[in-house]
Amino acid sequence: MRIAVFSAQPYDKQFLEQENSQHGYELSYFDQQLNEANAELCKGFDAVCAFVNDDLSAPVLNRLKAHRVKFIAMRCAGFNNVDLVTAKSLELPVVRVPAYSPEAVAEHTLALILTLNRKTHRAYNRVRESNFTLNGLLGFNLHGKTVGLIGTGQIGLATAKILNGFGCKLIAYDPYPNPEYVSLGGHYVELEQLYSRSDIITLHCPLNEGSYHLVDEASISRMKEGVMIINTSRGGLVDTKALIAGLKSRKIQALGLDVYEQESQLFFHDHSGKIIDDELFERLQSFPNVLITGHQGFFTEEALTQIAAITLNNLTCLAGDQPCENELTHAIS
Incomplete structure (x- = not known):
């Protein structure tokens, strides 16, 4: 099997090559993000x-189908960037990695909370x-504080377990x-209660039509006055303009982001010698109580090992015409 790997970074190649020793596939790496303009690279x-x-919108998927691409493998859990209806109609199976070391993202969540609270980044300097x-x-003691988790899947659950160890009171919406x-000892509440408590x-x-800008004005x-928000x-779960207004009014005491709505133009690349034209991002950066990391929550050895293994195993299942529990398109009616 010939596989075109897009948005490829050196670490992607490292872990995919390690896992590929068991498969023997032909992997080609492209550092560009896949889009309609460069879909021609997928020929063959x-x-x-x-x-x-x-x-992986409809125009891109149509081009991939025209180039006789048979399978789409997402090496991530999210798939909001894939037009699954079009993929289904084109008979293009789409697989993903639904769970890869949920502790990796959970621990990064706690890193953001602790850094913002105790201001260790400022103390270091x-x-x-x-x-x-x-x-x-x-700062303040985490012990006894009420933490609201929106989503209690594998990552939310892993985060809840850590927070429980800190002695936090857990409420959630899902x-x-x-x-589990x-x-x-966690409790489920309605969103209104979670916001207020x-x-x-x-x-x-996940990001979908129902969760888009879940956090808005x-x-x-x-x-609560002085709330801390972590994403x-x-x-796309949060409205950036509303976050900025909340920071300016002091409603939001601290904000930690490992993701950003317009991150596709910024993250995973070095822009240190350039002027960033995104005014909302630059405004966020101007606040001393905002901490932004570049989508690195997943970035551990354990997670990357699992991502590579599951991705290639997914493709092995598809190539062998075997059922794959991580296929997305078969669930689309």
Whole structure:
């Protein structure tokens, strides 16, 4: 099988090559994001391996089908960038990696919470300059605080387990309750209650029509004064303009983002020598109580190993005409 790997970084090649020793596929790597303009690169390939910011809209899928691509393998959990209806109509199977070391993202979520709370990033810079004052570094105890989790799937559950160890009170919203979360002592509430009761709100749900801009001006207005908001899921879950307004009004005390709605133009590339034209992103960066990381929540050895293994195993199933539990298109009616 010939596989075109898009949005490929050196670490993608490292872990895919390690896993490919068991498969013997022909892997070709493209650092570009897949889009309609460069879909011609897929000529002669049996499968396309794509990532979170690649474009798999109807026009792109039609081009891939015309180039006789047989399979689409997403090496991520999210698939909001894939037109599954079109893929189904074109008989293009789409597979994904629904779970890869959920602890990786959960632990990064806690890293953002702890860094924003205890301001260790600012303390690091102060001490490097021999400034040992504590003014401006005041935090709070996580123990006893109420944390609202939106989504209690594998990553949300892993996050809840860690927070439970800190002695936090757990409340959550999820249309599909998880018995394991309840066994931790967590409680499910309606979104309205979660917004009004939570000291910290952390997002762990997929992006779809129902969850788009789940955090907006109206929902922020119902939150506690001084709330902390963390998003390590998908950028489109939050309205960036509403976040900025909430920060300016002091409603939001701290904001941690590992994802950003317009990240496809920024993340996974070095822009250090360039001027960033995204005014909303630059405005977010101007706040001292905002911490942004470049979609690195998944970035652990364990997670990358699992992503590579599951991705190639998914393709092996499809090539062998075997049922694949990680196929998306078969579930589309």
